[in-house]
Amino acid sequence: METLFVKNMVCNRCILVVQQEIERLQLTAKTIKLGEIYFESPLTASQKTALNNALTPLGFELIDDKKSKVIEKIKNTIIDLVHYQDGEIKHNLSDILSRELGHDYNYLSNVFSEVEGTTIEKYHIAQKIERVKELLVYDELSLSEIAYRLNYSSVAYLSNQFKKVTGLTPSHFKQIKEDKRKPLDQV
Structure with a gap:
C-alpha cells in the first residue's frame, strides 16, 4: 500500500475533485480522505508526476518532504x-x-x-x-x-x-x- 499526501485538500468537495482526477487518470485509489490518498499498490514515478500535474492547477499539490x-x-x-x-x-x-x-x-x-x-x-x-x-x-x-x-x-x-x-x-x-x-x- 502507498499513501500520498496532498496539500490544500481541506473539505469534502476537495476529496471529490481529487477523486475525479484520479479516475480521469485511470488510477484506483483505495481510500481518499482529507490530505491523504491510499493506493493498494505503489504508483510509478510517471503516475505520480501525472497526478501532481493534474492536481496543481486545481490548487492541490503532492507533498514529498x-x-x-x-x-x-x-x-x-x-x-x-x-x-x-x-x-x-x-x-x-x-x-x-x-x-x-x-x-x-x-x-x-x-x-x-x-x-x-x-x-x-x-x-x-x-x-x-x-x-x-x-x-x-x-x-x-x-x-x-x-x-x-x-x-x-x-x-x-x-x-x-x-x-x-x-x-x-x-x-x-x-x-x-x-x-x-x-x-x-x-x-
Whole structure:
C-alpha cells in the first residue's frame, strides 16, 4: 500500500475533485480522505508526476518532504475535528494530535511553528472562529449551542475569543453578515 499526501485538500468537495482526477487518470485509489490518498499498490514515478500535474492547477499539490507531511496531517486533523466532528472532542488537542500522528506533541508543535510561523493552538483557534462564523451565518443555532458544539467552556469565552480574532462581537458579525469568512486553506 502507498499513501500520498496532498496539500490544500481541506473539505469534502476537495476529496471529490481529487477523486475525479484520479479516475480521469485511470488510477484506483483505495481510500481518499482529507490530505491523504491510499493506493493498494505503489504508483510509478510517471503516475505520480501525472497526478501532481493534474492536481496543481486545481490548487492541490503532492507533498514529498517529511515536515510538510506532518504539517498537512496536523492541519487536516484540526480541520476534521473543528468542521466535521461537532462536539465530539473529548480529549485535549495535544493528545489527539499525538495519537493521530504517532509523535510527541512537543515535536509536532516545534515543527508546526518552525514551518508555519504560528502555533498549533493559534491555528486551532483560527479554525474554530471560522466555524463559528459559518454557524452564525447559517443562523440556525444560538450562540450557546455554538459554544457547546465547539467545546467552549462558556458563551463569554467564545465571544471574547471571537472578538480578539475578528475585532467584532459575534452578534455584530451576525448583523453585518458580509462575507467575512475565509476558505479553510487560507486560515
